[in-house]
Amino acid sequence: xxxxxxxxxxxxxxxxxxxxxxxxxxxxxxxxxxxxxxxxxxxxxxxxxxxxxxxxxxxxxxxxxxxxxxxxxxxxxxxxxxxxxxxxxxxxxxxxxxxxxxxxxxxxxxxxxxxxxxxxxxxxxxxxxxxxxxxxxxxxxxxxxxxxxxxxxxxxxxxxxxxxxxxxxxxxxxxxxxxxxxxxxxxxxxxxxxxxxxxxxxxxxxxxxxxxxxxxxxxxxxxxxxxxxxxxxxxxxxxxxxxxxxxxxxxxxxxxx
Amino acid sequence: xxxxxxxxxxxxxxxxxxxxxxxxxxxxxxxxxxxxxxxxxxxxxxxxxxxxxxxxxxxxxxxxxxxxxxxxxxxxxxxxxxxxxxxxxxxxxxxxxxxxxxxxxxxxxxxxxxxxxxxxxxxxxxxxxxxxxxxxxxxxxxxxxxxxxxxxxxxxxxxxxxxxxxxxxxxxxxxxxxxxxxxxxxxxxxxxxxxxxxxxxxxxxxxxxxxxxxxxxxxxxxxxxxxxxxxxxxxxxxxxxxxxxxxxxxxx
Numbered sequence: 201x202x203x204x205x206x207x208x209x210x211x212x213x214x215x216x217x218x219x220x221x222x223x224x225x226x227x228x229x230x231x232x233x234x235x236x237x238x239x240x241x242x243x244x245x246x247x248x249x250x251x252x253x254x255x256x257x258x259x260x261x262x263x264x265x266x267x268x269x270x271x272x273x274x275x276x277x278x279x280x281x282x283x284x285x286x287x288x289x290x291x292x293x294x295x296x297x298x299x300x301x302x303x304x305x306x307x308x309x310x311x312x313x314x315x316x317x318x319x320x321x322x323x324x325x326x327x328x329x330x331x332x333x334x335x336x337x338x339x340x341x342x343x344x345x346x347x348x349x350x351x352x353x354x355x356x357x358x359x360x361x362x363x364x365x366x367x368x369x370x371x372x373x374x375x376x377x378x379x380x381x382x383x384x385x386x387x388x389x390x391x392x393x394x395x396x397x398x399x400x401x402x403x404x405x406x407x408x409x410x411x412x413x414x415x416x417x418x419x420x421x422x423x424x425x426x427x428x429x430x431x432x433x434x435x436x437x438x439x440x441x442x443x444x445x446x447x448x449x450x451x452x453x454x455x456x457x
Numbered sequence: 458x459x460x461x462x463x464x465x466x467x468x469x470x471x472x473x474x475x476x477x478x479x480x481x482x483x484x485x486x487x488x489x490x491x492x493x494x495x496x497x498x499x500x501x502x503x504x505x506x507x508x509x510x511x512x513x514x515x516x517x518x519x520x521x522x523x524x525x526x527x528x529x530x531x532x533x534x535x536x537x538x539x540x541x542x543x544x545x546x547x548x549x550x551x552x553x554x555x556x557x558x559x560x561x562x563x564x565x566x567x568x569x570x571x572x573x574x575x576x577x578x579x580x581x582x583x584x585x586x587x588x589x590x591x592x593x594x595x596x597x598x599x600x601x602x603x604x605x606x607x608x609x610x611x612x613x614x615x616x617x618x619x620x621x622x623x624x625x626x627x628x629x630x631x632x633x634x635x636x637x638x639x640x641x642x643x644x645x646x647x648x649x650x651x652x653x654x655x656x657x658x659x660x661x662x663x664x665x666x667x668x669x670x671x672x673x674x675x676x677x678x679x680x681x682x683x684x685x686x687x688x689x690x691x692x693x694x695x696x697x698x699x700x701x702x703x704x705x706x707x708x709x
Contacts, residue, residue, distance in 0.1 A: 358510060359532035362525075363546030363598060373545065377536045 242424040250428040262429075263436060265409040266402065270394035273333025277341050277390070280334070282376075285345035289375060290367045295349075298342055306339035310397045318405030329401035329409065336397045337390040344386030348379025384452030388445040395437050410436070459485040460521070462634045463602050468506060468516035475659035476502050477513070482653055482662065484602065487632045491645045493680060494655030494663075495687075500638040501529065501606055503660065507636060508604050522601025522634070527594075529606040531587040533579040539590040540565075540575040546598045564597040567630070569623040585616025589623065596627065603635045609644040617644055624648060646676040654683040663687050 229244060236243035242250075288295035313335045317328040352375040360370050402411030410433045417425030463484040470477040476499040484490055492500050505511040507518055508526045533542045543565065547557045565575055568589040579587050588608065595603060608624075609617045621644060627633060639645040646652070646668065654664040664683045668676050 355528070355530065355532055356534060359528060359534075360545070362508070362510065362528075363594060364549040365545070366549070369545075369549060373534060377534070380536075 242427055247424055247427045247431060250424040251431060254428065259432065262408055262410055262413050263432065266395065266398055266411065266433075266436070269329040269398040269402065269406075269409060270333055270391065273330040273398065274337050274341075274387075274391050274394040276330065276334040277338040278387070280338060281341040281345045284342060285349060285375075286368065286371050288346060289349055289371045295346065298346060302339040302342045302346070305335055306343075308335070310336050310400050314401045314404040317401070321405075323405040324407060325405070328405045329398045329411070332401035333394045333398050337394050340390045340393065341383070341386050344382050345379065348382045349375055351382070352378045381449075381452045384449045388441065388449045391445055392437055392441055395433070395440065399433060459487060462486045462521045463507065463524075463636070464519045465503075465507060466517050466519075468503070468513045468518070470499070470502055470506060470511070470513050471659075477506075478659045478661045480516070480660065480662055482665075484634050484636055486601075486634055487628075488650045489628065489635045489637065489648055491649035491652040492636065492638045492655065493640065493642065493645065493652055493684070494660060495657045495684070496640060498655050498658045499660035500640075500655060503655075504604050504606050504636065504638045520602065523598070524602045524604060525595035525598055525600030526604045527588075527591050527606065527608060529610060531579065531591040533587060533590060533594075535579050538576050538578055539570070539582060539586070542579070542590060543575075543594045543597055546594060550598065560597055561593075564593045567623065567627055568593045568596065569619055569626075583616070585612050585619060588612060588616070588620060592620070592623070596633075601634060603633055605635065605637045605639075607639055607641075608637065609639060609641045617641075621648065642677060642680055646680060647673055649676075652676075652680055654680060654687070656687050 232241065232244055235241045236246070284294060284298040284301075288298050310332060313332045314328060317331050318325075321327050321331075356374045356378070357370050360373055365373065398409065399411030399414065402409035403415040406412045410429055414426055414429045414433075417423075417429060461483045465480060465482050468477050468480040469475075480503060482490070482492075492503060494500055502511060504526075506513050507520075508524055509518070509520070510526070533539065534545075537545075540561065543561055544557055547553075547560060552560065561575075562572075565572070570586065570589050570593060574582060574586050574590075577586070579590070582590070592605075592608070608620060612620065624635075625648070628635070637645055637648065649668050652666045652668060653662050654666065655661070656663045663686070666679055666683065668679075671679065
């Protein structure tokens, strides 16, 4: 196939791919409009007007609070995964422990974590949203770290050993750098999950954050407020994913090339 | 007589099938020995056992000095520059700062690496430059014994000549003892003092040839003769499989 024909085909594929994405947005909008026509929900125009009328001084602290909860919780799970990953590389006991921990955490719902942590630490504690995010994202990051361990090139590990590297050197010089693409993908999924999970935890026990504002609007029977804050959350997750996490993942994939 | 710095005695190794059978060899201080044999006969396995990276099923290896290994593939960390790759071993041995810089520069220059090449990542460097960096990474730790696995494979004529010249310079300026595994006789034989010829798998030592005093043509002829002899079926002799001790089987 000539390169022009190939380029043309790639261009058409890229165009149809983008069209598919636009169609999803139009599909959601159509459902929303039909739901609002039957009086079930406020319509998109009403919600957008509501968002535009919101005071940025009220919105920004709540968004920042949710971001803080998500990033702190995710960083905690990332840190724990790194420590367990490092120890797993040296001790098979820790590897077994990590895999079992990951399986148990993966089977526990965010709702259960939220209720247990709010009941334990209290409604006003700032910790439950952070810890819920950490607990829910831990299995993703831990599993990615452990998979990365087994995917590290054994010939590079041997090369490091042959010049006097210790197991910790093997981890930091080979295992960790070779797992960057895998960890970046896991971080993209994990941070997206963290944002969505933190609002659940904020709804149950917190005095701020997007989740708290959604549940507060719900309790005040303010349907436009619920959808406005939900829209803000969706835009936040999409913005973070498209502007920061996706380019970061793409860059990380090129790391080993 | 020079001190024996590396000695292997009756090495046996099998994976799913026997690979090495009763291999004994030795390396004297300052000597360069070559190991040749048909493709896939177990040369790399033998070298890995000599390096201590693989354990033999039976037999023993005595190393009387520090061992440096250069693998068949460069095995440079792709996310580090050549400089950082060479510096790794020094850091593991606690050498840092000015000592590290001066030692690294010294060995980079010895293997013929240009200073600007040192700041390239392996993917941006040529095959010859990568091979020299892998050699420098082993040499910078100042081993007593250097093990080289197919050092010339994948290099063009110029790169091979440049690497060979760098090796010669290193041997001239040090008492480094070296084992080279290679199937490229034209590259290996000018460098080797002695050559062990291995049989097809499972490998035994078919012949040990002392190359000293021979010109390149004679060396090539002698080794090719030995390799050809292996491919021609021979009636079993009393000394077969046992001609690899320090005195037996040695031919000039």
